[in-house]
Amino acid sequence: MPILNKEEAQALLKKVLAYSKAEECEVSLNGSEGGNIRYALNAVSTAGDISTLGLAVTSVFGKKAGTATIDEFDDAALERVVRRSEELAQLAPPNPEYMPMLGPQTFAEAITYNANTAAMTPDSRAEMVAKSLSVTKEAKLTAAGFLENSTGFSAVMNSKGLFAYDKGTDVTFSVTTRNEAGTASGYAARGFTDVNKLDTFSATKVAAGKATSSVGAKAIEPGKYTVILEPVAATYMLENMFRFDARSAEEGRSFLSKKGGGTRLGEQLMDEKVTIYSDPFNPELPSSTWGGDGLPREKTTWIEKGVVKNLSYSRYWADKKGVKPQPGPSNIIMEGGTATIEDMIKSTEKGILVSRLWYIRMVDPQTLLLTGLTRDGLFYIENGQIKFPIKNFRFNESPVIMLNNVESLGKPERSISVESYRSYLIPPMKIKEFTFSSLSDAV
Amino acid sequence: MRRRDFIYLTGLGASAMMLPDLKAFGNPIDPSALLDGIDVKVKKELADAALTVAKAKGATYADIRIGRYLNQFVVTRENKVLNVANTESFGVGIRVLANGCWGFAASNVVTKEGIAKTAERAVAVAKANAKIGGAPVELAPQKGYGEVSWKTPMEKNAFEVPIKEKVDLLLSANAIAMQGGANFVNSNLFMVNEQKYFASTDGSYIDQDVHRIYPAFNVTKIDSSAGSFETRQSLSSPSGMGYDYLTPLDSEKVTGITTRYKKRYDMLEDIKFATQQVKDKITAKSVDPGKYDLVLDPSHLWLTIHESVGHPTELDRVLGYEANFAGTSFLTLDKWKSGKFNFGSPQVNIVADKTQVGSLGAVGYDDEGVKCKKWDLIKDGILVNYQAIRDQAHIIGLKESQGCCYADNWNSVQFQRMPNVSLQPGKTPLSVDDMIKNVEKGVYIIGNGSFSIDQQRYNFQFGGQLFYEIKEGKIAGMLNDVAYQANTQEFWNSCAKVCDEKDYRLGGAFNDGKGQPQQISAVSHGSSTALFKGVNVINTKRKIG
Numbered sequence: 006m007p008i009l010n011k012e013e014a015q016a017l018l019k020k021v022l023a024y025s026k027a028e029e030c031e032v033s034l035n036g037s038e039g040g041n042i043r044y045a046l047n048a049v050s051t052a053g054d055i056s057t058l059g060l061a062v063t064s065v066f067g068k069k070a071g072t073a074t075i076d077e078f079d080d081a082a083l084e085r086v087v088r089r090s091e092e093l094a095q096l097a098p099p100n101p102e103y104m105p106m107l108g109p110q111t112f113a114e115a116i117t118y119n120a121n122t123a124a125m126t127p128d129s130r131a132e133m134v135a136k137s138l139s140v141t142k143e144a145k146l147t148a149a150g151f152l153e154n155s156t157g158f159s160a161v162m163n164s165k166g167l168f169a170y171d172k173g174t175d176v177t178f179s180v181t182t183r184n185e186a187g188t189a190s191g192y193a194a195r196g197f198t199d200v201n202k203l204d205t206f207s208a209t210k211v212a213a214g215k216a217t218s219s220v221g222a223k224a225i226e227p228g229k230y231t232v233i234l235e236p237v238a239a240t241y242m243l244e245n246m247f248r249f250d251a252r253s254a255e256e257g258r259s260f261l262s263k264k265g266g267g268t269r270l271g272e273q274l275m276d277e278k279v280t281i282y283s284d285p286f287n288p289e290l291p292s293s294t295w296g297g298d299g300l301p302r303e304k305t306t307w308i309e310k311g312v313v314k315n316l317s318y319s320r321y322w323a324d325k326k327g328v329k330p331q332p333g334p335s336n337i338i339m340e341g342g343t344a345t346i347e348d349m350i351k352s353t354e355k356g357i358l359v360s361r362l363w364y365i366r367m368v369d370p371q372t373l374l375l376t377g378l379t380r381d382g383l384f385y386i387e388n389g390q391i392k393f394p395i396k397n398f399r400f401n402e403s404p405v406i407m408l409n410n411v412e413s414l415g416k417p418e419r420s421i422s423v424e425s426y427r428s429y430l431i432p433p434m435k436i437k438e439f440t441f442s443s444l445s446d447a448v
Numbered sequence: 449m450r451r452r453d454f455i456y457l458t459g460l461g462a463s464a465m466m467l468p469d470l471k472a473f474g475n476p477i478d479p480s481a482l483l484d485g486i487d488v489k490v491k492k493e494l495a496d497a498a499l500t501v502a503k504a505k506g507a508t509y510a511d512i513r514i515g516r517y518l519n520q521f522v523v524t525r526e527n528k529v530l531n532v533a534n535t536e537s538f539g540v541g542i543r544v545l546a547n548g549c550w551g552f553a554a555s556n557v558v559t560k561e562g563i564a565k566t567a568e569r570a571v572a573v574a575k576a577n578a579k580i581g582g583a584p585v586e587l588a589p590q591k592g593y594g595e596v597s598w599k600t601p602m603e604k605n606a607f608e609v610p611i612k613e614k615v616d617l618l619l620s621a622n623a624i625a626m627q628g629g630a631n632f633v634n635s636n637l638f639m640v641n642e643q644k645y646f647a648s649t650d651g652s653y654i655d656q657d658v659h660r661i662y663p664a665f666n667v668t669k670i671d672s673s674a675g676s677f678e679t680r681q682s683l684s685s686p687s688g689m690g691y692d693y694l695t696p697l698d699s700e701k702v703t704g705i706t707t708r709y710k711k712r713y714d715m716l717e718d719i720k721f722a723t724q725q726v727k728d729k730i731t732a733k734s735v736d737p738g739k740y741d742l743v744l745d746p747s748h749l750w751l752t753i754h755e756s757v758g759h760p761t762e763l764d765r766v767l768g769y770e771a772n773f774a775g776t777s778f779l780t781l782d783k784w785k786s787g788k789f790n791f792g793s794p795q796v797n798i799v800a801d802k803t804q805v806g807s808l809g810a811v812g813y814d815d816e817g818v819k820c821k822k823w824d825l826i827k828d829g830i831l832v833n834y835q836a837i838r839d840q841a842h843i844i845g846l847k848e849s850q851g852c853c854y855a856d857n858w859n860s861v862q863f864q865r866m867p868n869v870s871l872q873p874g875k876t877p878l879s880v881d882d883m884i885k886n887v888e889k890g891v892y893i894i895g896n897g898s899f900s901i902d903q904q905r906y907n908f909q910f911g912g913q914l915f916y917e918i919k920e921g922k923i924a925g926m927l928n929d930v931a932y933q934a935n936t937q938e939f940w941n942s943c944a945k946v947c948d949e950k951d952y953r954l955g956g957a958f959n960d961g962k963g964q965p966q967q968i969s970a971v972s973h974g975s976s977t978a979l980f981k982g983v984n985v986i987n988t989k990r991k992i993g
Contacts, residue, residue: 056554072533401988
């Protein structure tokens, strides 16, 4: 029951809308089913199998809106939820920023669904975890990991004729491998739409390799270093920058605000090697083709050769400013270059290879100064070679400053950030003058 | 704490929280029909059905949680109400032990048939996972309590207060900020009601009604000519209380350089101070980096306690169960077993407490049916205990769980979560003024800001809301761009003094993140103002473009 096809969803939404007496009404339906396994100390710790289906109704009178939802689907329940939303709308104060609902829109079919992932079971999850554990048992390491799959759909219909439907699947896997002495740790994370692309054995091999080569880490002085950020490390750093919101920039409270007023649209803000865009039809990282505001999502370039190319405008802010609404990014793809990580190491006289970053928080939203730490594999490079593993650092650095200091980029890879559980296509990157501010004893 | 969720939920980000983004936290619904709860008799029948099926399918232990989770948000900016939302999430989560392994399943189909299917799925999950092997789960014994109930002590149920009253409060606060010269102000109220029913094969049937409230604002001042801006967030703390938290009381105020609040909050007063202070921040002196003595107000220190004491004393982290996400802990079992691990100076006494009235963590029973309690974690500076639940108690030689198991929803599996963890006040009378008098070169920090700590909880960095320079025993003026970095053990050993109980206050986190899939939990941390000697302060000012 949780996963309805397009026709079933459309029929149910039409039935709900028929009960509406409001000036405007929007009905949305969301369902998901999936499961997860969590393991630690080389054994399963928790696991679950979860399904949900919910219906939300927003009714509007003038600029007064109210929303109610329900997870029961008999006729009486459907009418009740519509009446409840109408009562709430009458109680709510008018919102001057409310925008009338959109009429019919044309949405392209998303490519976010994969039948292999939808067919996963508790047994298939357990088998994938067993493969991961076979690596760590062999390598005499302790594994802690997490495997999760979900299949979901969303549909929306309003009284002005808009209808949209999307169905998607997702599988994510992450594993941390530690040695018995607790002196070395490695990590790998993968995320895909199609589970057949997920190889938990080889991912765990990568994590195990990081752990075994991290034994005997030495402390070196913090300071400014050339760094090679693997895609997962770069992802953690950059994801804090991926809000290209026009309103906060124009209000003067964003890194995209201009001194004296206005935004930095059209300005060279980063190195010209930097191009960042969104594209719902990227086969490696597909996303929904419509957003919460009911607008279709299209390929949009945010940063082109270091220049701020587009800012996102909500329907309200676009209307106020007399521009076209621009939905925010549905996914993020950063163009890369041709360098491999090996090339980057070879060309480095003195530098640090960073496998992963951790616990990143905003220190100053004006400059996007972030703080956080390295984790699960940090290596010192000298004269084009990895010399030895080093102890972790805390950093204080801004992604904007970092993207002005790009030396070279590699091939983008799909990386998942477990700080946000979002996936990105981000290249490995070599950055000069990255600021490490103190040492950490953590492994 | 999950920073992103905090910004997202409190509407303090630049964009307002809108309904389509709320799904993860439940479904919006008219609350009027939901306050009465569901008949306990019906819940007991459903629970018994689940437990019977689980046992029949081969479970050696089973528990069921039937939960209705209500949230209400009121979100405003300047003179506008951006959102009034009532969300509800209702369903069951069933956890079983079969073949020595845990299994869990959840569903929003709350009928006898739906629950039976869910119980079957939970057993199937446990059996599939048991094939992987590993040590069987060892569960500390727990006697059944029979049919019992618990309710958050409160004077006024926030869900019964009319929306108009809440909107009026927030818009009045916003008006004070705008009239005072702020450029922007966001404010919001977030209210939570967990109606949860727990039953287990041990013979417990526990009905609980838990309430929490969190008012917050953020005042922004722009300096357009310099291309810069400053913010000052509210000094409120999320509380395990009803709407009574928002009825100011002079006896619950701590006056000084700015007013701070105990069990009652005066939003209209705080925003008046904030509006002046955010202007002062624009022109405040940028800090010279170096070693300073830090005087840390409870509105700030709670977060340092949370990150550097609360998390590393979680036994699941110590053992490695959180290694893949939140991390492990430097407080390894050998340090505890030695009985002399010097966590902090002798002034440092830290307790875990799930019973403290008004705190976010207070409940009658935890989410695996264990009555809540209070115990020492750090005694006279020495590590003496951890936080453990039923399947961990035996590891540290306990005969029973410490009662700190929690799930954030019916569809999440319960696991070890932090109880309230608090620094005990100093035993000798000491006021904040007297503490400052003896500081030569220091920084007085009020309110929490940016925070980050490593995965074993050694190295941390914290910011704040308000920073004042202390020179030769006197406050010399406001500072800006301050953050301090330290090693946990060195920091707590630098704790020279803690003010007495008159200054004791709770702070807290509404959305502490842990686990995979990640769950949130609400937890309070109490302290009086404390003095830390010779801590490394950095300057956070940078320039871009």
